[in-house]
Amino acid sequence: MLQFLHPIWLFGITGITLPVMIHLWNHRQGKVLAVGSIALLQETPRNSARRVQLSEKWLLLLRCLIIILLSVILAGPQWKQPASAAAKRGWVLVPRQLAGAFQHQVDSLVKAGFRGHYFEPGFPDMDGDTANGPQQDYWSTLALLQQAVTPEQPVYLFTDRQLRHFSGERPRVEMDLHWQTVAIPAPASPDTLADTSRQFTIWAGAHAEDAAFVQAALQAIRQFSGRQMEIKVVSTTGALPASKDWLFWLSEAPLPAVQAKHVLRYMPGKPQPEDSWLAGYTDLVVRRYVPSAAADARWQDGFGHALLTTDGTNYSAYTHFNSTWNGLPWSPRMPGLLLQLIYPGNYPDAQLPDHAAVQPLQVKGMARAAGTPALSLVRAGWLLLLLLFVAERLAAGWGQKAGGA
Template identity: 30%
Template sequence: MQFLYPIGLLALAGLMIPLVIHLWNIKQGKTIKIGSIALLGESSRASSKSFKINDWLLLILRCLLLVLIVFLLSQPYFKKTASSSHKAGWVLVDKTIFPSVFKTHRKTIDSLLKKGYEIHNFNVGFTQLTLKDTASNETKQINTLSYTALLDAANQLVPSATSVYLFADHRLNRFGNELPAVHYKLNWIPINQADTLSSWITTYAGKKYEAKSNPSHTTYQALNSADEAPINIAIQEAPGTTDSRYLIAALKSISSFTGRKIIINPQVGKADIAFWLSDEAVPANFKSSIASKGTLFQYEKGKLIATASFMDIDGRHVKLSKRIASPNQAEKIWTDAFGNAILTNEKTNDLNSYHFYSRFNPQWNELVWDGLFVKALMPIVIREKNPYDFGFEDHQADQRTFSAKQQEITEINTVGATTITIQNESLAPLFWIAALLIFTTERILSFRKKTDYVKN
């Protein structure tokens, strides 16, 4: 037994009250003078007191009543510990494929059900399923939510450290940009797809490609044989810097991926895109070398700010160490963690200008080391109406899967399956019942004693 407010036990000092009342409950006698003895000499006065306790039972009951009141003030409780080492878990499976999954993994699912596992739909709401759903003939609706979103949502419903068996494929297109972190014990059982080869037609920058996909990779092959005009790119950097080598490597990757010919610093003709990698102002002759409706990407000069932040590019984060103070009026393309502009865009009648408030330099940021660098430059180099998905589309028929050696899901706070629950059970009702019984007994005994005294 423990007390919520132990300081209340100091009130036990009140036990002295009934004891003092019992010991000093002595009535003073009255002296009555009688006339026949008035002439006799008055003897010396003498008095006596007895501190004898006459009724021990009443004293004990009253003391117990005070003790119970003190305990109630201290709010006693009993700490109860419940441990469960065989807690049932969840089975997650998409309802639309549950019949085929049950047919293939019947022994595993039956074994889990005998252990008390519940089957839930791996979709919004996570509704509970039964074996009757294996015979369902409902129209199949494709689940378009990513596994990342669903596993994150399950964190709100599945108790921590609970064992969860998930029956789902390992296709990359079902995940978001980040792998989820879960607080339950996830056992992923991959299901085999009937078709592991697929193809589709897609269009990039006005050019049609045939995509062919299998579990290991996806390839694109151009269909139209007409030669496209090359992309002329001019690059000018400040003396003593080597930022251009990172940019050129990314441009070559874009050329290899898209099949578009890219000419860097052409000897003749105007540039479609120009990169000015210098703190100095862009000279007029460099701007005049850009074709009409072309693009200018330029470094901005200003107050240097050291920061421990990141660049936000299409929802992905890249470490940022330095930046240039930037205005907030322009259209922001890339930002830092605080919403400050890192790349802005403005369009005029003859020029599409990008203003970069950092550098293509590892001392400024880690963009040049990240595979995101190529994707980030893609909409600038290959001008497309829908640039953010260009060359990196998420197609439903994409068959690529995780490698068996690749870490998939991060588990947090999953120390073990044993769940220990500590509950504080209040003992106040028992003390109130005991106090009522003792008070009733004390009143009955006290009333009887007064009645006997009157009779005598």
């Protein structure tokens, strides 16, 4: 792709009138031939008008090209390789140890054409390996990312906001960055790791998508809490284990005779449209809910409508884990909310206070090394101009010899 550093090349297009005028000004008059007698010459009628005709058209063309090329050279032409289709696609990044917590968000963007990378130096492609990565500083890694993408590429970044991942000055970047963060509970203590394993069974039934979101949230809890958790998704009653610690009955159908210490089930009823949020989390929208007469709720919307109630052992959900009902499925807050249900307690951790605290400073017009460097065409232009000048001088000399012959 040809680029110019200065619009002076436009004057070269209009400047071709100059060599045309010079060319016409130098138009030679006819030569006078001396003869011995004009008696035998027949008189020719005089033309009432004299028409100017172009001669030596190739010479005129060379002079016009010289003017145009000179103006192009002064404009500083550069050739930049056009970005390929793959390079124009956006990136989605997540720290290697957080891949499970943001699995659905990442998978959705990858299906939309984004390229998945781990958020670590070198930005390797995601290959399914979700082992814990090295301790790193998010802001310094973001500075490296600034040099790997172009300002036009959309970048989706998913991280936690634990304080140990942020140090130094807030970075200055220029990119189309969408950075989402989540509060992650602190790693489990040694006595927590000694807990016996718990079984979590998720009944999919007619809500397979809801089951996938709950499964991903439980996997994130297992990964970060260090708890021993067996997670199983079933879609037939025959596959239900005889006993279980937790059963997520994601269905409005009657609950079968099962042995479970805790049950979370969808409550039947006609859903009502809603335009609210989850109480305490204004970023989690609530779109629908099933009306309930419960006065005390574990979760409720901004208008006080019950979304999740409990008797201490079992939970009744008047909402669904589905994006048509609320914003939980695509929110990084979902693992933390479920954690408080299945492992109640306090999970302190030093974290930045809010999402805005991690955002870098956006600076327009930053110097950057991303992309293919532009190739200057100035040197080649001067060489071509020299060749055109030599050709013009040779053509002018041949024209003079032809006219004097």
